[in-house]
Amino acid sequence: MQNEHTAVGPIGIFDSGYGGLTILEQVRKGLPQYDYLYLGDNARAPYGTRSFEIVYEFTKQAVLHLFDEGCSLVILACNTASAKALRSIQQNDLPRIAPDKRVLGVIRPTVEALSTLTHTGHIGILATPGTIQSHSYEMEIKKMYPSFEVYGQACPMWVPLVENNEAQGPGADYFVQKYIDELLAQSSAIDTVVLGCTHYPLLLDKIRRYLPPSVSVVVQGPLVTDRLDDYLHRHPEIESRCSKGGSCRYLTTESTAKFSEAATLFLNEPVEAERIVLG
Numbered sequence: 001m002q003n004e005h006t007a008v009g010p011i012g013i014f015d016s017g018y019g020g021l022t023i024l025e026q027v028r029k030g031l032p033q034y035d036y037l038y039l040g041d042n043a044r045a046p047y048g049t050r051s052f053e054i055v056y057e058f059t060k061q062a063v064l065h066l067f068d069e070g071c072s073l074v075i076l077a078c079n080t081a082s083a084k085a086l087r088s089i090q091q092n093d094l095p096r097i098a099p100d101k102r103v104l105g106v107i108r109p110t111v112e113a114l115s116t117l118t119h120t121g122h123i124g125i126l127a128t129p130g131t132i133q134s135h136s137y138e139m140e141i142k143k144m145y146p147s148f149e150v151y152g153q154a155c156p157m158w159v160p161l162v163e164n165n166e167a168q169g170p171g172a173d174y175f176v177q178k179y180i181d182e183l184l185a186q187s188s189a190i191d192t193v194v195l196g197c198t199h200y201p202l203l204l205d206k207i208r209r210y211l212p213p214s215v216s217v218v219v220q221g222p223l224v225t226d227r228l229d230d231y232l233h234r235h236p237e238i239e240s241r242c243s244k245g246g247s248c249r250y251l252t253t254e255s256t257a258k259f260s261e262a263a264t265l266f267l268n269e270p271v272e273a274e275r276i277v278l279g
Contacts, residue, residue: 007070007072007241008070008072008240008241008242008243009035009037009069009070009071009072009241009242009243010034010035010036010037010069010070010071010242010243010247010248010249011027011034011035011036011037011071011073011074011075011242012036012037012038012039012063012066012067012069012071012073012074012075013027013036013037013038013039013074013075013077014038014039014040014041014059014062014063014066014074014075014076014077014078014081015038015039015040015041015076015077015078015081015198016040016041016042016044016045016046016047016048016058016078016080016081017040017041017042017045017046017047017078017159017163017199018040018042018162018163018199018259018262018263018265018266019077019078019159019162019197019198019199019200019266020038020040020077020078020198021038021040021198021263021266021267022198022199022201022202022220022221022266023075023077023106023198023220023221023224024036024038024077024248024267025221025266025267026221026222026224026225027075027221027224027225027228028248029225030222030225030226030228030229031225031228031229031232032246033244033245033246034242034243034244034245034246035242035243035244035245035246035247035248036247036248036249037066037069037070037071037248037249037251038248038249038250038251039062039065039066039251039252039276040250040251040252040253040254040259041058041062041253041278042252042253042254042258042259042262043252043253043254044058044253044278045163046080046128046159046160047078047080047081047084047128047130048080048128048129048130048131048156048159048197049128049129049130049156050080050130052084052085052134055080055081055084055085055130056084056085056088056089057279058081058085058278058279059076059078059081059084059085059086059089060085060089060093061278061279062278063076063089063093063103064097065251065276065278067098067101069251070243071101072100072101072102072238072241072242073101073102073103073104073238073241073242074101074102074103074104075103075104075105075106075224075228076103076104076105076106077106077198077224078106078198079106079107079127079128079131079136079196079197079198080128080130080131080134080197081105082105082106082107082136083107083130083131083134083136083137084130084134084136086103086104086105086107089103090103102235102238104228104231106198106220106224107136107137107140107196108140108227109220109223109224109226109227109228110137110194110196110218110220110223110224111137111140111141111144112144112223112227113218113223114141114144114145114148114192114194114218115144115145117192117216117218118148118191118192118216119191120189120190120191121145121147121148121149122148122149122151122187122189122190122191122192123141123148123149123150123151123190123192123193123194124151124152124153124183124184124186124187124190124192124193124194124215125137125138125150125151125152125153125193125194125196126153126155126158126179126180126183126193126194126195126196126197126200126207127152127153127154127155127194127195127196127197128154128155128156128159128196128197129154129156131196131197132152132153132154132196133154135152137150137152137194137196138150138152149187149189151183151186151187151190153179153180153182153183153186154179155175155179155197155200157175157179158175158176158179158197158199158200158203159197159199161175161203162199162200162202162203163199163262165262165265167202167203167206172203172206173206173209173210176203176206176207176209176210177210180207180210180211181210184211184212190215191214191215191216192215192216192218193207193211193215193216193217193218194218195207195217195218195219195220198220198221201219201221202265202266204217204219249274250263250271250272250273250274251273251274251275251276252273252274252275252276253275253276253277253278254275255275256272256273256274256275259271259273260272260273
C-alpha cells in the first residue's frame with residue numbers, strides 16, 4: 001500500500017469563484033497528461049473585498065480539503081488568495097501540517113515575465129480591490145526589478161460583470177473604459193498592463209479596445225502553465241506524485257447547477273460538479 005509520501009493524486013487548482021477556470025483551461029491545454037481537481041469556493045465569493053484574515057482562513061480550508069482529496073500540489077489560481085494567503089500557508093502551515101506538499105500562486109509567474117515585455121519599466125496592474133490594497137504585485141515587482149514603477153488600479157465592477165454573464169454586453173464598456181482611463185491617467189509611460197485577476201480574460205476584447213495598441217497586456221494562464229511545467233521538471237519528487245490520465249473533477253461550495261451553468265461560460269463546454277462544504 002502507498003503511504004502519504006508516495007501516493008499519487010490530481011493537481012489541485014483553487015479559486016474563490018470561476019476565474020480560476022481560465023487558468024485551468026490553459027494548464028490543461030499545455031499539460032494535458034495530468035489529472036486535475038478544481039475547487040471553487042463560489043458560495044463565499046468574491047474574496048476581493050474581504051480582509052486578510054478571512055481570505056487566509058478560507059484559502060487554508062480549501063487547500064486542506066484538496067490535500068484530503070489526494071493533491072500533493074495545489075495552485076492558488078486566485079490573485080486575491082495568492083496576495084493575502086499564500087505566504088502564510090507556505091511559511092507557517094505547510095512545515096507544520098504537510099511538509100511534503102506544495103502550494104503555489106499566480107503572482108510570481110506573472111511578474112517573472114515582465115522583463116521581456118516592458119521597454120519603459122512602467123507597469124500597470126488591473127485587479128480586485130483586495131489585490132491592489134495588498135500591494136503584492138508592487139512588492140514582488142520591486143523585489144525582482146527595483147527600477148520598475150508600478151501603478152495599481154482597482155476594478156471592483158469587473159468580476160460581477162463577468163459572473164453575471166454581462167462581459168460582452170454594452171454595459172461592460174463603461175466600466176472597462178473607466179478603470180483603464182483611471183490607470184493610464186497615473187502615468188503616460190505605462191507600456192505593460194497586467195490582468196491581475198483570473199476573471200479578466202473574459203473582458204480581454206474590451207480591454208484591448210480601450211488600451212493604446214502600443215500597450216502590452218499580460219494574461220496569466222499561459223504564464224502559469226509555463227512556470228508549472230518548469231516547476232514539475234525541477235521537482236521530480238512532486239511530479240511523481242501527480243497522477244496522470246487527463247481527467248478533471250470539479251468541486252464547488254454552491255449549487256452544482258449554478259456552477260455548471262457558469263463554468264460552461266468560462267470553458268465553452270458543459271461540466272458536472274460536486275458540492276462540498278468548507279469550514
